[in-house]
Amino acid sequence: MAERKLFTGGEFLVTEPRSDDVFAPEEMTREHKMIYAAANDFVKREIDPNIAQIEEKSEALTRSLLKIAGEIGLNGTDIPEEYGGEGMDKISTGLVSDVIGGTASFAVSHSAHTGIGTLPIVYFGTHEQKKKYLPKLAAGEWVAAYCLTEPNAGSDALNAQTTAQLSDDGKYYLLNGEKIYITNGAWADIFIVYAKVDGEKFTGFIVERAFPGVSSGVEEKKMGINGSSTTSVVFKDCRVPVENVLFEIGKGHKIAFNILNIGRYKLGAGVTGGSKMTIAEASKYANAREQFGKTIGSFGMIKNKLADMSIRTFMAESIIYRVAAMMDDRFRTSAIGAKTPATENAKMLEAYAVECSIAKVYCSECLDLCVDELVQVFGGNGYVAEYPIERMYRDARINRIFDGTNEINRLLIPGTILKRALQGRLSLFDEIQKLNNENNVYSFDPTKLDAALLGIQKYMLTTCKKILLISVGAAVNKFLDSLAEEQEVLAMMADIIMEIFAAESGLVRAQKHAAAKGEKKAVYHIAAVKIYMNDMVPKVVHWAKQILVASAEGDHLSDRLAVVNKLSAYPPVDTIKLRRLIAEKVLKTKRYPF
Amino acid sequence: MEIIVLLKQVPATESLIRIDDDGASIKTDDIKWVVNPYDEFAVEEALRIKEAHGGSVTIVSVGPEKASEAIRTALAMGADKGVLITDPGVSDFDSLIVSRILAGALKEIPFDLIIAGHRSVDKDNSQVGPATAELLNIPHISMVIKQDITDSKIRCHKTVEGGTVVLEMSLPALITTQRGLNEPRYASLPGIMKAKKKPIDVKTIMDSGFDGDPIGESMVKTIVMKPPRERKDGIMIKGDSNLAKAAELVRILHEEAKVL
Numbered sequence: 001m002a003e004r005k006l007f008t009g010g011e012f013l014v015t016e017p018r019s020d021d022v023f024a025p026e027e028m029t030r031e032h033k034m035i036y037a038a039a040n041d042f043v044k045r046e047i048d049p050n051i052a053q054i055e056e057k058s059e060a061l062t063r064s065l066l067k068i069a070g071e072i073g074l075n076g077t078d079i080p081e082e083y084g085g086e087g088m089d090k091i092s093t094g095l096v097s098d099v100i101g102g103t104a105s106f107a108v109s110h111s112a113h114t115g116i117g118t119l120p121i122v123y124f125g126t127h128e129q130k131k132k133y134l135p136k137l138a139a140g141e142w143v144a145a146y147c148l149t150e151p152n153a154g155s156d157a158l159n160a161q162t163t164a165q166l167s168d169d170g171k172y173y174l175l176n177g178e179k180i181y182i183t184n185g186a187w188a189d190i191f192i193v194y195a196k197v198d199g200e201k202f203t204g205f206i207v208e209r210a211f212p213g214v215s216s217g218v219e220e221k222k223m224g225i226n227g228s229s230t231t232s233v234v235f236k237d238c239r240v241p242v243e244n245v246l247f248e249i250g251k252g253h254k255i256a257f258n259i260l261n262i263g264r265y266k267l268g269a270g271v272t273g274g275s276k277m278t279i280a281e282a283s284k285y286a287n288a289r290e291q292f293g294k295t296i297g298s299f300g301m302i303k304n305k306l307a308d309m310s311i312r313t314f315m316a317e318s319i320i321y322r323v324a325a326m327m328d329d330r331f332r333t334s335a336i337g338a339k340t341p342a343t344e345n346a347k348m349l350e351a352y353a354v355e356c357s358i359a360k361v362y363c364s365e366c367l368d369l370c371v372d373e374l375v376q377v378f379g380g381n382g383y384v385a386e387y388p389i390e391r392m393y394r395d396a397r398i399n400r401i402f403d404g405t406n407e408i409n410r411l412l413i414p415g416t417i418l419k420r421a422l423q424g425r426l427s428l429f430d431e432i433q434k435l436n437n438e439n440n441v442y443s444f445d446p447t448k449l450d451a452a453l454l455g456i457q458k459y460m461l462t463t464c465k466k467i468l469l470i471s472v473g474a475a476v477n478k479f480l481d482s483l484a485e486e487q488e489v490l491a492m493m494a495d496i497i498m499e500i501f502a503a504e505s506g507l508v509r510a511q512k513h514a515a516a517k518g519e520k521k522a523v524y525h526i527a528a529v530k531i532y533m534n535d536m537v538p539k540v541v542h543w544a545k546q547i548l549v550a551s552a553e554g555d556h557l558s559d560r561l562a563v564v565n566k567l568s569a570y571p572p573v574d575t576i577k578l579r580r581l582i583a584e585k586v587l588k589t590k591r592y593p594f
Numbered sequence: 595m596e597i598i599v600l601l602k603q604v605p606a607t608e609s610l611i612r613i614d615d616d617g618a619s620i621k622t623d624d625i626k627w628v629v630n631p632y633d634e635f636a637v638e639e640a641l642r643i644k645e646a647h648g649g650s651v652t653i654v655s656v657g658p659e660k661a662s663e664a665i666r667t668a669l670a671m672g673a674d675k676g677v678l679i680t681d682p683g684v685s686d687f688d689s690l691i692v693s694r695i696l697a698g699a700l701k702e703i704p705f706d707l708i709i710a711g712h713r714s715v716d717k718d719n720s721q722v723g724p725a726t727a728e729l730l731n732i733p734h735i736s737m738v739i740k741q742d743i744t745d746s747k748i749r750c751h752k753t754v755e756g757g758t759v760v761l762e763m764s765l766p767a768l769i770t771t772q773r774g775l776n777e778p779r780y781a782s783l784p785g786i787m788k789a790k791k792k793p794i795d796v797k798t799i800m801d802s803g804f805d806g807d808p809i810g811e812s813m814v815k816t817i818v819m820k821p822p823r824e825r826k827d828g829i830m831i832k833g834d835s836n837l838a839k840a841a842e843l844v845r846i847l848h849e850e851a852k853v854l
Contacts, residue, residue: 030663034670034786041780073783086783589610589624 023325070140084135101273105227117144145188185231204246213238224394268359303583318505595649603664632711670781693725712770
């Protein structure tokens with residue numbers, strides 16, 4: 001196999017990747033599969049039998065489970081070996097999150113601990129800080145929490161009011177302020193805390209619970225994830241030694257935002273695991289529940305739901321492992337390891353900010369679709385607390401809120417791309433220019449198609465990229481510097497960008513699978529892509545036209561609308577038949593079918 | 595202490611089992627393969643003995659090439675090396691042939707103790723362990739739930755109807771495992787990475803020293819496989835009062851089920 005091209009973030013919009021450039025989950029190594037199996041074993045043996053007790057919010061139980069996870073190595077995939085972890089690739093980290101993602105509240109405690117709680121030290125800590133904290137965190141002896149949000153600093157995270165004042169003897173900082181909605185808040189032994197030095201320099205600190213002046217508030221009463229701890233954490237004249245400053249004074253935003261990138265990726269992997277579980281639950285029930293003398297799984301509308309859940313999850317999974325491999329490739333370009341300087345790590349983590357936001361938004365909304373349809377498949381039984389389904393529905397909802405709301409992430413996706421285009425890091429404007437100069441933008445012509453498998457879909461994907469560029473070009477032209485104020489336009493751009501990334505990841509995956517195993521074995525992959533693209537193109541066209549109408553008028557507008565119309569004409573596929581095909585497989589195997 | 599574990603890869607119990615078109619084998623497309631659960635007990639016990647007495651643990655399996663995954667899992671748990679004797683027709687070998695192949699291979703490997711699962715959860719014959727011991731001319735104790743090694747003797751507990759019996763034999767010997775012997779450890783992530791570098795010696799049947807015709811000489815053949823009968827739905831007994839329901843239940847048990 002040819003070596004994967006090292007992509008820059010957002011580059012997928014202006015290039016056509018070869019299939020060798022996109023990693024597909026089918027290419028996992030033997031060790032990856034074993035890691036997946038090990039994590040699965042852990043969940044089956046330790047979590048599943050304890051779910052009810054975990055949901056009662058038991059610190060002792062969750063701590064003991066985190067310790068067992070530590071013994072198996074499930075807390076330390078991102079931690080270098082010399083600090084007690086395994087220093088594995090991001091695909092492995094993704095696999096662990098994927099499997100543990102189906103474990104309700106434990107998934108939240110585990111992910112806050114191993115993700116945003118631990119990673120700031122992994123990527124931004126000094127050797128001494130790593131040596132002191134990481135082995136304990138990897139072992140699950142200590143639990144970590146991430147303290148960024150404040151009453152007046154939610155999405156506007158830099159508006160923090162927590163302060164840090166250097167003591168007269170210069171030996172410690174005095175932290176004062178309140179952080180809210182802190183996952184693991186009542187249980188954590190260490191906190192990654194952001195505070196402003198002298199009231200202005202936003203800075204990260206490692207704060208131990210044992211330091212004087214740290215206290216946790218009462219447990220929040222929440223809609224879901226009730227087995228996890230969520231409290232405020234108050235710092236009152238809290239004495240933090242100067243050696244516990246994380247990275248540099250005034251550079252806290254570098255930590256905060258870059259850690260959120262990787263946190264978003266991990267969240268995406270976790271909720272994808274959650275989605276897979278909903279498919280298993282729904283298919284088991286659809287096979288068992290009878291109405292009108294038949295199992296409900298034999299009805300077309302239930303099949304439709306099972307197929308939709310599976311197709312969306314297929315795309316989510318394709319995104320997750322594609323992004324994981326991109327990050328791995330990027331990390332491999334540097335002298336990866338324990339000694340990589342924090343500034344270098346910051347660059348690595350920043351590289352795929354767009355893709356990480358896509359993973360977060362796309363996959364959390366996939367889970368929402370899945371839990372919603374799951375309740376519907378269960379009907380009344382999905383609404384009563386006797387079954388776990390209503391809990392899954394409530395648990396899922398937080399994922400669109402934490403680690404940056406999906407709205408913030410929708411602004412970040414086009415915002416980051418446009419910023420990089422302006423900095424010359426992405427050839428977006430050149431491509432837009434090229435399109436404007438392209439006089440004969442052709443309409444659908446089957447003779448020009450790639451004869452390869454899924455050629456029409458590949459063609460439509462390229463078309464969607466063109467449609468995006470046309471609309472972005474118009475919006476930039478109209479709004480110039482004030483585009484940031486046009487949130488509705490940006491959100492629609494984000495939606496198009498996400499759909500393109502998802503469809504491309506799934507498309508290349510299906511093509512690769514067919515090339516490796518033959519078209520017969522890839523029949524479900526192929527069906528998923530055909531259905532997805534068929535349904536996606538009209539949505540993309542709708543959003544693009546809305547952006548155009550908001551951005552242009554007169555001939556300028558009608559010319560562009562005409563081009564979009566011309567580009568987007570293509571033959572529809574029989575998605576009813578294909579959805580049934582996928583649903584049959586789900587019903588037969590009683591699980592996520594890919 | 596040189597310990598051999600005889601290990602088999604089997605379909606996971608939660609796999610969807612479908613009979614293949616020949617009627618005498620299963621479709622393997624959607625099957626998830628795992629280490630036979632009784633062999634996991636064997637691996638765990640071998641590792642505990644190694645931890646207490648030193649030595650090494652070698653995994654030996656007869657199976658398709660895919661079975662190397664199961665060996666790899668045992669290596670990730672902590673075993674030292676593996677031997678896979680492979681042949682495309684292995685699913686048609688009877689238990690005695692498998693035992694003859696194993697016994698032949700084990701003549702080349704020094705050992706003090708062999709541990710095997712007392713049965714594999716797929717074919718459920720409970721024969722390979724004892725037959726291998728017979729062919730090697732060593733003693734064996736089956737379905738062990740506790741063992742203790744002192745000097746060159748192994749003392750084993752096994753459950754029998756209504757109680758426990760304690761048996762002792764001299765090493766080298768073979769024991770088979772029963773549920774309750776131990777709680778197998780996880781294949782940890784560091785273990786998985788270490789296993790990557792551990793050797794698995796893959797041999798053909800011929801290389802292993804077996805010079806017969808394994809399928810031709812298999813004396814037991816699978817004729818037909820049938821899925822278990824599908825369970826019928828339960829019936830809810832209807833009635834206005836508990837008394838009426840009880841009467842209806844008695845009627846059904848008497849007239850329809852004919853058990854009263």
